[in-house]
Structures are given as C-alpha cells and as structure tokens.
Amino acid sequence: MAQTPQARANVAAIPTYVPGKPPTPRPGLTTFKLSSNENPYPPLPGVVEAALGAAEAMNRYPDMGNSALYAALSDYLDVPVSDLAAATGSVALIYQLFNAFCEPGDEVVYAWRSFEAYPIAATAAAAVSVQVPVRPDGRHDLDAMAAAITDRTRVVIVCTPNNPTGPGVTQSELDAFLARVPSHVLVVVDEAYLEFVRMDEAIDGLATYRAHPNVVLTRTFSKAYGLAGFRVGYAVGSPAIAGALRAVSLPFGVSSVAQAAAIASLASADALFERVGALVDERSRVVEGVRAAGWDIPDAQGNFVWFALGERTDEFAAAADELGIVVRPFAGEGARVSIGEDEANDRLIELARTFPR
Known part of the structure; x- marks a missing residue:
C-alpha cells in the first residue's frame, strides 16, 4: 500500500x-x-472611519513592517520601535514565542487553569507543557511555578489577570518570582486584560521588561479596545526577543484595516x-x-x-x-x-x- x-x-x-x-x-x-x-461597546470614535479608509486600498498588501502602528505604539508606550512586534492577536505572539525559543521537547511552564491556547501552542511547537495548578482562590502559585523550572525549561508564562479565574499578580510577587528564574529562561507576562486592572500593587509591565532582559509583555487590542474581530496584538521585549518574534511572523499578518483601526484606537485614549x-x-x-x-x-x-x-x-x-x-x-x-x-x-x-x- x-x-x-x-x-x-x-x-x-x-x-x-x-x-x-x-x-x-x-x-x-x-x-x-x-x-x-468581548467588549460590549461599539468601536471607539474614529475607528470605523479609519478602517473604512484603509479598506479602500484592499487591493494592496498591508505594510509588512507595521511601521505606522509601531510608531504609534512607540509614542504611546515610550518604548523603542526595536522593542515591538505585532501579530494577529496576542495569541499569535504566544505561538511565535514558542516557535522561536523552544526546541522539540523543551518545557513551557504556566499556571493551570489559564488561557486555553497555551497547551495548544506548546504542543504545536513540539514543546512539553508543565502545568502548575492555581491556588484554590484562582491565583498563580508562583512558588510552585519557580520550583517547576528545570534544565529543560525555556519559557514561563505569567497570565495576569489570569484568564479564566480572574486574579492578578502583584509587582512584589512578580519581582520575587523573577529573582528565582534563570536569566536564560524567557518569561512571558501575558497582559491581555491590562486595562481592567484595579488592584493594589498592580504590576508595571513596562518597568519590569526594562529591568529584566528575559521578560516580554504580550498585549492585545481585542479586549479593552474592542477590536476582537480585527485581530491585533503586540509584544514589548528586548530587541533580541522582539526581533525573533518578527523573524518568525507570518508575512503581511496584520491587515491594513487592522493596523489603521489600532492606530485610531490609540488616539482615542x-x-x-x-x-x-x-x-x-x-x-x-x-x-x-x-x-x-x-x-x-x-x-x-x-x-x-x-x-x-x-x-x-x-x-x-x-x-x-x-x-x-x-x-x-x-x-x-x-x-x-x-x-x-x-x-x-x-x-x-x-x-x-x-x-x-
């Protein structure tokens, strides 16, 4: 046969x-x-107009370098363009991170239950998921996560606030955790719900990435900004990490319409x-x-x-x-x-x- x-x-x-x-x-x-x-509100002011304007050029490929989006994010976040990478939602960035940093058989440590896409992306990259149960109150057990790191660990994910359980990680908790993570292990701080956080001692993701070269932030326009249907996410990390993400990205992955909508959304803070x-x-x-x-x-x-x-x-x-x-x-x-x-x-x-x- x-x-x-x-x-x-x-x-x-x-x-x-x-x-x-x-x-x-x-x-x-x-x-x-x-x-x-999903965000129950309609798009922010100016977003529909920007998207419609970009749609008029749908016969052309989008800007593969996301240059206007990166410039807007750079101004908004006060970070260098070299530290940015965009993709079709923050979930795509998770896939790209595993593809860029994991060899087959390498381990990825994350809390569980957490975002449903983590085990999917890890398995797709032929990596091994190491799931550390959340505490009874739905919080990350960062001590247990640190103890789960081995010589085979390449990536650790901290989802804050944690989807689907809800609690966030404090800055002191994250700092103590990062002190226990080897410098060669990539730490992904998934901040998909950043804008909704109202807790004491909430983490400062940008300050954390600036202080730790092995930390990368993943964020999205899908939730607070209400662009779930357009699929735009971005990462903030060192030039080496952001460059690796851009290297493995799908060419022309973020559409012209999505880029225009994201830029207009940033202007409607x-x-x-x-x-x-x-x-x-x-x-x-x-x-x-x-x-x-x-x-x-x-x-x-x-x-x-x-x-x-x-x-x-x-x-x-x-x-x-x-x-x-x-x-x-x-x-x-x-x-x-x-x-x-x-x-x-x-x-x-x-x-x-x-x-x-």
Whole structure:
C-alpha cells in the first residue's frame, strides 16, 4: 500500500480550541453572549472611519513592517520601535514565542487553569507543557511555578489577570518570582486584560521588561479596545526577543484595516478609559451581587468573573442559557462569565441567586 504524507506526531496531540458559543435564539427574549470576553461597546470614535479608509486600498498588501502602528505604539508606550512586534492577536505572539525559543521537547511552564491556547501552542511547537495548578482562590502559585523550572525549561508564562479565574499578580510577587528564574529562561507576562486592572500593587509591565532582559509583555487590542474581530496584538521585549518574534511572523499578518483601526484606537485614549471604567464599575456590581447571593468567587481583575463549579459546570451553563445568556463552561472545573450589557449582568446576578449552590 502506498504511503501517504504524515504530519508530525505532535500534531495529532494538539488540543482543540473551544471558542465561546453564541447564545441560543429565544423568541421574545433578547439573548447575550458572555462567553468570549468581548467588549460590549461599539468601536471607539474614529475607528470605523479609519478602517473604512484603509479598506479602500484592499487591493494592496498591508505594510509588512507595521511601521505606522509601531510608531504609534512607540509614542504611546515610550518604548523603542526595536522593542515591538505585532501579530494577529496576542495569541499569535504566544505561538511565535514558542516557535522561536523552544526546541522539540523543551518545557513551557504556566499556571493551570489559564488561557486555553497555551497547551495548544506548546504542543504545536513540539514543546512539553508543565502545568502548575492555581491556588484554590484562582491565583498563580508562583512558588510552585519557580520550583517547576528545570534544565529543560525555556519559557514561563505569567497570565495576569489570569484568564479564566480572574486574579492578578502583584509587582512584589512578580519581582520575587523573577529573582528565582534563570536569566536564560524567557518569561512571558501575558497582559491581555491590562486595562481592567484595579488592584493594589498592580504590576508595571513596562518597568519590569526594562529591568529584566528575559521578560516580554504580550498585549492585545481585542479586549479593552474592542477590536476582537480585527485581530491585533503586540509584544514589548528586548530587541533580541522582539526581533525573533518578527523573524518568525507570518508575512503581511496584520491587515491594513487592522493596523489603521489600532492606530485610531490609540488616539482615542480618553474614550477608551471612560468605557473601561464603566465596565469595571459593572464588574464591581456583578461581583458584589454574586457574593451577596452566597458565592465565594475569586478576585476579578479582567472583564469577567469565575465560578468554580466542578461537576455542576454544565448544569450552570444550561441554566444560564435558559435565561438568555451564554457563558463559557470548562467541563468539570467551572464557568467564566464576561461582563456584558447591563441587562445581561442583571440576569447573571439573578442566576447566582437562583442556582443551587
């Protein structure tokens, strides 16, 4: 029998990414999608106009060097252009980091449960995932993560705030952790939900990357900026790290429309922080309402809350669906619920009051 082409063995082991599903249509009832941590607000002022203007030149390739975007980010963050790398969302940067820094069999250490794409990207790069359980309160166990580093470790990820559990890492915690990480190990500080953080001693990612040549920050325009459909993320790291990311990037990966929308979003900082502030206020209202209903949920520093439900997760998700809201269940563990429109948040609080604990 003739042989057929075979993918590498690790490809068959890649876990499937499970996206947040849309709500079930219910006649007479407005339904809400709270399963994907999307921003419920429309694009920021000037973004649609910039995107439409860029779309008029869709017959041309985008700027492969992202030069205008890098210039805008450089001004906004006060970092050199040489320290920047852009990609189709921060998740693409995670893939690129593993591809650039991991040989097959190298280890990647990260908290679990954390962002669902980490084990997918690690397996795709033929790296080995070392998953360190989060603490009962959903926080990173940084001591255990430091102890998990071996001679085979090449990358460590700190997701703060942690998706899907919610808590963030403090600067003193991160500093103590970095002091234990060998200088040749790349530390990725995933700040996808940076703009929503309102905790004491929140980390200063830019100061941390400047102080530690082995630290790279990953950020996104998908969450606070509301550009999830355009897929724009960026990394901030030393010239060597950022250069490696650019070297393995997909040519023309970030579209002209996405670049224009991201630049326009940076120019609307006042409107951005007004909207983020409103979402943070809603997050506080939801947390207070859920806790008043008797739930002990973790600290929420992203645009979502976490219910540790164990084997009742699917039952909770079904009850939410009956109320016209769809949540993101992680079977056997818990459910993540995004902060959405006021009415959607009201229904979540109602669910917390009525679902048996």
